[in-house]
Amino acid sequence: MKILVAVKRVIDYNVQVRVKDDGTGVVTDNVKMSTNPPDDNAIEEAVKIKESGKAKEVVAITIGDDKAQETVRKALAVGADRGIHVKVDGIVEPLAVSKILKKIVEKENPDLVFMGKQAIDDDCNQTGQMLAAILNWPQATFASKIEVKEKSLEVTREIDEGLETIEVNIPAIVTCDLRLNEPRYASLPNIMKAKKKPLEQLNASDLGVDTKARIEQIKVEEPPKRKAGIKVASVSELVQKLKNEAKVI
Amino acid sequence: MSVLLIAEHNNTDLRPFTFNAATAASKINEDLHVLVLGNKSDSVAKAASEIPLVKKVIHVDNEIFDNFTAENYTSTILKHVDNYSHIVCSANTFGKNLMPRVAALLDTSQVSDIVNVISEDTFLRPIYAGNAFATVKSTDKKKCVTIRPTSFDPAPSTGGSAEIVKSEPGDKFESSKFVKREEIKSDRPELGTARVVISGGRGMQNSDNFKLISAIADKLNAAIGASRAAVDAGYITNDHQVGQTGKVVVPDLYIAVGISGAIQHLAGMKESKVIVAINKDGEAPIFSVADYGLEADLFEALPQFLEELNKLNSIQK
Numbered sequence: 001m002k003i004l005v006a007v008k009r010v011i012d013y014n015v016q017v018r019v020k021d022d023g024t025g026v027v028t029d030n031v032k033m034s035t036n037p038p039d040d041n042a043i044e045e046a047v048k049i050k051e052s053g054k055a056k057e058v059v060a061i062t063i064g065d066d067k068a069q070e071t072v073r074k075a076l077a078v079g080a081d082r083g084i085h086v087k088v089d090g091i092v093e094p095l096a097v098s099k100i101l102k103k104i105v106e107k108e109n110p111d112l113v114f115m116g117k118q119a120i121d122d123d124c125n126q127t128g129q130m131l132a133a134i135l136n137w138p139q140a141t142f143a144s145k146i147e148v149k150e151k152s153l154e155v156t157r158e159i160d161e162g163l164e165t166i167e168v169n170i171p172a173i174v175t176c177d178l179r180l181n182e183p184r185y186a187s188l189p190n191i192m193k194a195k196k197k198p199l200e201q202l203n204a205s206d207l208g209v210d211t212k213a214r215i216e217q218i219k220v221e222e223p224p225k226r227k228a229g230i231k232v233a234s235v236s237e238l239v240q241k242l243k244n245e246a247k248v249i
Numbered sequence: 250m251s252v253l254l255i256a257e258h259n260n261t262d263l264r265p266f267t268f269n270a271a272t273a274a275s276k277i278n279e280d281l282h283v284l285v286l287g288n289k290s291d292s293v294a295k296a297a298s299e300i301p302l303v304k305k306v307i308h309v310d311n312e313i314f315d316n317f318t319a320e321n322y323t324s325t326i327l328k329h330v331d332n333y334s335h336i337v338c339s340a341n342t343f344g345k346n347l348m349p350r351v352a353a354l355l356d357t358s359q360v361s362d363i364v365n366v367i368s369e370d371t372f373l374r375p376i377y378a379g380n381a382f383a384t385v386k387s388t389d390k391k392k393c394v395t396i397r398p399t400s401f402d403p404a405p406s407t408g409g410s411a412e413i414v415k416s417e418p419g420d421k422f423e424s425s426k427f428v429k430r431e432e433i434k435s436d437r438p439e440l441g442t443a444r445v446v447i448s449g450g451r452g453m454q455n456s457d458n459f460k461l462i463s464a465i466a467d468k469l470n471a472a473i474g475a476s477r478a479a480v481d482a483g484y485i486t487n488d489h490q491v492g493q494t495g496k497v498v499v500p501d502l503y504i505a506v507g508i509s510g511a512i513q514h515l516a517g518m519k520e521s522k523v524i525v526a527i528n529k530d531g532e533a534p535i536f537s538v539a540d541y542g543l544e545a546d547l548f549e550a551l552p553q554f555l556e557e558l559n560k561l562n563s564i565q566k
Contacts, residue, residue: 017380095358129349138425159342165428214358216386229540235553248502
C-alpha cells in the first residue's frame, strides 16, 4: 500500500499574527513558519501504518513557493520515503490545490491520501473533501482514530455531537484531527538523512492546472479590539459585578 | 436567482444551527429555499416550511440519507442546484464535511465560515484563528458558502407555510458505510447556543475536578466547555472543545477556568459578550480578553463562586 500525504507551510501556530497596514494581508516577513499542525498528524499516522507493515511507501507532497520544500524535508525527516514539491507562487485556493493533488494521484496511484483537516492560516477546511469529490473517492474527515483493514479503513470522526465511526473502502481520503496521534520529533541524524531522500520538483503549470484565484481578497483587517477589562479582588466582588454591572446572571 | 439552504437535522427535528443559517441565507437573497434530505423525515420538512423566511421546501426522503453522509447528500444536492445562485449551510462539522464535496463538483471555490453578508457576492470571514478578518468576493457563477452560525441570530421557527415539494434522490455512493454514532446526551443547553458557558482547562488537573464546573453550570443553566489541552489530557470528551478546531461560541457570559488562553482557544470564544477569567497566573493571556479577571486558585474560587451564587435571590436562566 502506498500513502500520499499532503503538507502545507503556514505561519507557526504560536505566532501572534499581525495584519499589514495597507490591508492586503498579514505580515509574513521574518515570521516563523512551520508545517500546518494537523498535517504533522497526517504524516505521523502514515509513518505508523508503514511501521506496522501495512504500507510500503509514504510520499509527502507540498504545494507552494520554494520555501514550502522545508515542510517536505521535515516529513522526510520523520519517516516519509520521498517527496514532491509542486511550485506555485502566491495564494492557491483549496479548489486548485485539490486539482493539483488529483494530477499527482493519477501519476502516483496511492491507495490512501492523508492531510490535516484544516490549515490554520486560511481556516478553509476544504481540500480533502474536494479531492475526494473530484476523484469520486470516499472521504473520512476529522479523523481521531484509524484502523486499517484488508480493503478498507474504519475511521472514528470527531463531530459536534461526539464521535462517529464510518468504514471507507480503499482508495480513500482521510483528513486528520489533532487528536489522531502524537507527532514525533525529527532526530538530528534523521534530519541529515532526509537531505539525501529524493525530492521531485514540478510546476503547477506543467500539470495543466489553472491556479488563478476565484475569490478576490478585497481587504484584510484587524478584528475589533475588546475594551480592557478589570481585575476583581474576590469571588464576591465578581458575582456582584456579574449581577449588577454586566447583568448576565 | 435564489438561495438553497441544506438543512441539518436528525430525521425528526431541524438542528438549531439551521435557523441561524436561514437568517444568513435570506440576507444573501430573500428567495430562500430549503433542501431536506432525510429518512422518514416528514416532520423536518414541515418544520422547515414553518420558518417564515423560507419560500419553498424541497424534500427528498430515502433510506440512503439515514446517516447524513456527505457522499450520498452530494449526488442528490447536485441534481437540485440548477436554479440556484447560492448553495449554503452551517459551518459546523456537518457543513464542513459536506459543502466542499459539492463545491468541487460544481467547480466552485467555496467561501467558508462567513460571519457577515456584505452583498450577494461579498462576505466577511475570519482567517488565522480570528486574528484577521478578510472581506472576500466570489467570482464563481454558482457560489457555495458556509455560515458561522453563532454570528447570525436564529430565524423565527413558526408562522410560515411554505410549499413542500417532494423530489427524488441521486445515486447511492457504495464505497462508504456508516458504522455508529456515539452521541453524548446531556440535559444541559447545547454548547453552541447556550446563553452561559463555563469552560475548564489544563488547570482542572483531572476529569473528577470538572464536578466543580458542573455544579456551577447547573446553577447557571450553562453549557460546559473545555480547552483543547483539557480534551487532549482526557479530562472531558471532544464535543466540549472550544477553539479554532473545536466549536465557536458566542454566549452572553463565558467563564474560563484554569485556561491560559492560547490563540487557538481565544478564536473560539473571544466574541462572547462578557468574559470572566479565573486563573492563578496573573500573566495568563486569557486576562487580556476578560472583562472580569480573578487571579485566584480555582480550587478555592469555584466552591466560593457556587456559595455566592446560592446566596443570590434569583439567577437568570
